[in-house]
Amino acid sequence: MDKHLQEAIREAQKGLEEGGIPIGSVLVHKGSIIGRGHNRRIQKGSTILHGEMDALENAGRLSAKVYQESTLYTTLSPCPMCTGAILLYGIPQVVIGENLTFQGEEDLLASRGVKIIVKNDQTCIDLMKKFIHDHPDLWNEDIGK
């Protein structure tokens, strides 16, 4: 198991324990985690704190160079908003826990030269499958459906 993906999963599990949507993310620069977060729609009533956005926010203000040397790990294929944030900051590589329960904007990322690695990790899949089954309304809200 990829140790950074494992940390993203820990974030997703933390979110679930808080009663939230179980999606987590970490931003990794030269082997070190410099930002971590999880979806906070329920916890904070937030419409913009998806897991990836929370990790980017918690990383704080960084120089363009740091983003351009970083990898974003996320337990779930990134939605259009998180994809846009990746493109804004020029993050060159994204490791995706799974894209079976939700397919985000991977084609757009690839078309802009972002390297994508999809793990289809069973823990990530199980977390989302159960959440979507138990709370379809909350999940649909999170993806604007």
Place this chain on the structure above:
Amino acid sequence: MDKHLQEAIREAQKGLEEGGIPIGSVLVHKGSIIGRGHNRRIQKGSTILHGEMDALENAGRLSAKVYQESTLYTTLSPCPMCTGAILLYGIPQVVIGENLTFQGEEDLLASRGVKIIVKNDQTCIDLMKKFIHDHPDLWNEDIGK
């Protein structure tokens, strides 16, 4: 002058008065402003609170239907992140104060069927021109350069 664009400009000016980057936004549903905000990079050390994101966050959790009936006003052409948020929530129309100092992802928005109206309002242009001239470092940071 479009009264809703005027409110987005008020938000941009509020941001400037706070020492921030002068970009403002309002979300309008059936003629009423339901969310308003401005860039808070400097004020909150935030990497995700662009003007549009702040307006969406301040609008709070909404049903998909409300977004799909709304128009987002922004004083500046939307960056990739804000573009992604517009696409995530299916906002069908965006009114842009100006796109001369910065050209965002208007082509992507248009390719997904979002209607774009560009005003090239002189107040919006002047706000950004002066800010970019006075603080090129902060501006570049805000757009990941």
